Amino acid sequence: MLRAALVGAGGVALGGALAGCAAPGAATAGKTPVRIWDLFSGGDGALMQEMVGSVASANPGIAVESTTLEWGPPYYTKLAMASSGGRPPEAAVMHLSRLAGYAPGGLLEPFDLDVLAQLGVREEHFAPAVWQKAQYDGQLYALPLDTHPYITFHNPTIIKDAGLARADGKLDLDAVAGADAFLEAGRAMAEVTGETGVGWGYQRDPAGCWRMFWGLYSQNGGDYELTPGRPAALDEEAAAEVFEFLQAMVDGTVAARNQDGNAAAARFMSQRTGMMFAGEWDLPMFRGALPDVGATQFPAIFDTPANYADSHAFVLPRQVTPDPAGREATYRVLAGLLKESLTWASAGHVPAYQPIVEDPAYQELTPQRDYAPAAEIAVFDPDAWFTGGGSDFQTRMADAMTDTLAGTAPPRTAVTRMLSVMDRFLAQPNPA
Incomplete structure (x- = not known):
């Protein structure tokens, strides 16, 4: 069959x-x-x-x-x-x-x-x-x-006005390291733009949701076990902390609520946000609107530097x-x-x-040379037959996160739902 x-x-x-x-x-x-x-x-x-x-x-x-x-x-x-x-x-x-x-x-x-x-x-x-x-x-x-990481694009003028630039005009990664410092940096950029500080489109973008979560989960020291026929295992505390951070980020000031990828990109290219999370493959599009666009590896929000990539x-x-x-x-x-x-x-x-x-x-x-170090701290999807780029797994993971990212459910709800979805995948045979 x-x-x-x-x-x-x-x-x-x-x-x-x-x-x-x-x-x-x-x-x-x-x-x-x-x-x-x-x-x-x-x-x-x-x-x-x-x-x-x-x-x-x-x-x-x-x-x-x-x-x-x-x-x-x-x-x-x-x-x-x-x-x-x-x-x-x-x-x-x-x-x-x-x-x-x-x-x-x-x-x-x-x-x-x-x-x-x-x-x-x-x-x-x-x-x-x-x-x-x-x-x-x-x-x-x-x-x-290649390595194609999920990185941080930035507007050099806005990050300079927000006090987040190094002497050479590039984003100071130390200034956005740690959850509290990053959120404060987002508010500083929002003061400059008059709208929001960070662009992240998570609605109707399953891959973007998953990339953000898995990169941050890895930074937070999260491990996993996906063994066919057995219940999935995640570090539930580490996963919940990631969703706590994302809820704090998507507050309408640091980042817009209920925003999709196209809207986030439009805000960034029209200089209504100072920073944008996206794949490096979006560089040609962003550079068309912002010729001096900058980019770096993903900020170290948690203790372990890690950058989601494929x-x-x-x-x-x-x-x-x-x-x-x-x-x-x-x-x-x-x-x-x-x-x-x-x-x-x-x-x-x-x-x-x-x-x-x-x-x-x-x-x-x-800015290619500036984010090339992301390959040195790359983290990939968990090893399982159902994971990976273009998979139904990423769509189901994003569905499990929806209510939590919208602020209508607590962080633990997303974690519980993700584990349930993983269990269903683990119960299925590999069709290949």
């Missing part, structure tokens, strides 16, 4: 959603084909095609075919079915937060570290948190392309009869794409391949 449901979902959702940058034909005759599936559209899609073009030009004996599929559950359904059916592409892009749902089921193959090392890609080239998240059962199952990574779908020449070409293409990720950084993403971050050309990118 599960297989039939997955086939049906994939067949309906993916109809007409494929867009390739290369097609088999005379131009590819005699070349080793490497097909890559990704989920990049818009500006990200254009950058990826530029990177693929550069790698293809550097490897004339390889025919690189890049195909973009619809983002979200349809993409991951299609990938699972292609792997289980034995007709997958040579490589695919996956969020690291989804790896736990695919590697244990045998849908992916591990990378050969020796082959990667021969191509100049080694463990020391990645932030430890990112490298660790790419592991399963002691092996590397994903090759990270990562786009390349994976190797399981091949029934792997072709040695095709696998060698695939490694060469993926290593080449990592080394082209300065192009990827222009959209705001933090390259996972650290030699790019250390390159003088990257260090000239502002």
Whole structure:
């Protein structure tokens, strides 16, 4: 029944959603084909095609075919079915937060570290948190392309007028460290703007709700246990403290009540707030309205510095009869794409391949260089088959938080509801 449901979902959702940058034909005759599936559209899609073009030009004996599929559950359904059916592409892009749902089921193959090392890609080239998240059962199952953290954008003029800027004009993270200091900073920015100090849109934004909670929960030392067939476990006291802080923040002065992401972004871009919580992928939009927009890693509201993040990574779908020449070409293409990720950084993403971050050309990118340290304190979704980017889990978690964030229920209510939802997920089998 599960297989039939997955086939049906994939067949309906993916109809007409494929867009390739290369097609088999005379131009590819005699070349080793490497097909890559990704989920990049818009500006990200254009950058990826530029990177693929550069790698293809550097490897004339390889025919690189890049195909973009619809983002979200349809993409991951299609990938699972292609792997289980034995007709997958040579490589695919996956969020690291989804790896736990695919590697244990045998849908992916591990990378050969020796082959990667021969191509100049080694463990020391990645932030430890990112490298660790790419592991399963002691092996590397994903090759990270980037880290995309949930960060703090700011308006340099407003934070200066509010007394929150360093001598160089950038946000002073020490001035917003700790719950009390952060709330006071929000009030100071509200005095400058005449409205609110901080932008956070949590209504109708499940991912934003989850990113905020999980990042702060990790800062507060919260741990978890998600074992299939057993009740979920969270540090309930630490979780409740996070919601106490969020209720204090969403008071109509520090941050607006009952606000969605679009409204929060509009306030920030029209200079009606001095700070904005959002993903680094929003940099092009914010810079279009505020050319001198600043950005930093997430403030340390609690004791342990931590920054919620995810990562786009390349994976190797399981091949029934792997072709040695095709696998060698695939490694060469993926290593080449990592080394082209300065192009990827222009959209705001933090390259996972650290030699790019250390390159003088990257260090000239502002504000990208200012929030790049977020990768060093990155925390990812909990390891479970149902978690991760684009998952129904994040939607259900946000639903559990709704009344508490609206101020109509106490912090403990959100914690109890979240645990109940987690229990329901843990009682279900992994369909992949």
